[in-house]
Each structure stands twice: as C-alpha cells, then as structure tokens.
Amino acid sequence: MPALPSLPFPPPAVLLPGNLRRRIGERLEHFRVPDFTVPAALAKLAGRLPQQPPTMALTLALNLALDRILPRDTLAPLNGRHLQMRVLDAGLRLDFTLGDKGFQRAAPAAGDGKPDLVISATTRDFIALALREEDPDTLFFSRRLRMEGDTELGLLVKNTLDAVDWDALKAKLGLGR
Structure with a gap:
C-alpha cells in the first residue's frame, strides 16, 4: 500500500480559534516568571544524578x-571551547562545546582543568x-548572573543573544501580535 502524502502542519497558534488565541496572547504578553527557587532536597538529588x-x-x-537564530559564523570563537552552564x-553543571557538527556535550573538567567560560544563574x-x-x-x-573565565567569550555569548531578532522569530512561528 502506498504511503499517504503528508500534509503541512500549521504552527500551534494557528490551530486555536481566534478568540482563544487572542486571550492566550494577551495573558502571555503580561506574563512574568514568578520568583521561585528549586527546593534544596531536589537540588541535592539533581546534583548527584x-x-x-x-x-x-x-x-x-x-x-x-x-x-536559524544563532549565526554560526558569529559563534566561531566558541569552536572547541569548553563552556559550562551552572544552574545554581x-x-x-552542564558542560558543552561547539564543534563542526554543532553543540555537543563536553567532558566535565577534571582535576584543576577549568572550563573556558562558566555562566551561572538560578533556574x-x-x-x-x-x-x-x-x-x-x-x-x-x-x-544574579555570573560569568567566570574568558570574559571575551562571555561578551560574545551575551552580544549574540542580544542581537537575535526575537520579534521576527515570533512572527515566523505565527506567534506575532
């Protein structure tokens, strides 16, 4: 039996009726992440996993x-560098690097070897x-946000994120206002 042709799937926002989509959009527009901290017992467990x-x-x-939104050429200085993201x-402690095939897990720094850049903040x-x-x-x-190590790499990461056109991305996903 021949395979059925696949139909294009619309973005999730298009699947909602207009009134519901508008109400959800209004609520999300004014949404603020509440202040919270991961419970200490859960953090202790997560740190051991x-x-x-x-x-x-x-x-x-x-x-x-x-x-798509992070230009590879701008991130070229990150190639082969050991980055660590600490969710305090x-x-x-998430160790990763950028290689020819994209971002990948990096082995945690052993002994006195330190990551090139550590970015720390809360969840x-x-x-x-x-x-x-x-x-x-x-x-x-x-x-509340700390960077340790190669500050030039830290500035590169920060400036790259600042340069992303988030409104254009939202419009592309059908989430624009």
Missing part, C-alpha cells in the same frame, strides 16, 4: 537555534533570560 540528560536537552535546543539552585533567572523578561546586563550588575 548524571548531568548528561539535561546537557543533551540544552545542546539539542542550542542546535535547533543554530543557523538546581545543582546542575528562574535563566528562564527569564530565555523569555526576554530580564536583560543580561541587569542580572549581571545585580550579581
């Missing part, structure tokens, strides 16, 4: 953005950054 699954989720998300209240602050609710400079100067 293998870090590979959350690192793989992070690198998958970064690879989906690579060349969740006990996570809430990383979510707020991703949603563009908080500005990296504001978090940095209020000491």
Whole structure:
C-alpha cells in the first residue's frame, strides 16, 4: 500500500480559534516568571544524578537555534571551547562545546582543568533570560548572573543573544501580535 502524502502542519497558534488565541496572547504578553527557587532536597538529588540528560536537552535546543537564530559564523570563537552552564539552585553543571557538527556535550573538567567560560544563574533567572523578561546586563550588575573565565567569550555569548531578532522569530512561528 502506498504511503499517504503528508500534509503541512500549521504552527500551534494557528490551530486555536481566534478568540482563544487572542486571550492566550494577551495573558502571555503580561506574563512574568514568578520568583521561585528549586527546593534544596531536589537540588541535592539533581546534583548527584548524571548531568548528561539535561546537557543533551540544552545542546539539542542550542542546535535547533543554530543557523536559524544563532549565526554560526558569529559563534566561531566558541569552536572547541569548553563552556559550562551552572544552574545554581538546581545543582546542575552542564558542560558543552561547539564543534563542526554543532553543540555537543563536553567532558566535565577534571582535576584543576577549568572550563573556558562558566555562566551561572538560578533556574528562574535563566528562564527569564530565555523569555526576554530580564536583560543580561541587569542580572549581571545585580550579581544574579555570573560569568567566570574568558570574559571575551562571555561578551560574545551575551552580544549574540542580544542581537537575535526575537520579534521576527515570533512572527515566523505565527506567534506575532
């Protein structure tokens, strides 16, 4: 039996009726990430678990953005550099690098070997950054976002994220206002 042709699938926002889509859009427009901290018991447990699954989720998300909203040529100085993202209240240390095939998990720094760049914040602050609710400079100067190591790499990451046209991305996904 021949395979059925696949139909294009509309963006999720198009599937909602107009009134519901408008109401959800209005609520999301005014949504603010609430202040929260991952409970200490959960953070202690997460810190003992293998870090590979959350690192793989992070690198998958970064690879989906690579060349779509994160220009590879701008990120060239990150090639082969060991980066670490520390989610302070969740006990996570996510080690990754950028290679020819995109972002991938990097072996954690052993002994006195340190990552080239460490970016640290709480879960809430990383979510707020991703949603563009908080500005990296504001978090940095209020000491809620820390960068250690090669500050030139840190500035590159910050400036690349600042240069992303998030409104154009929302419009492309059918989420524009």
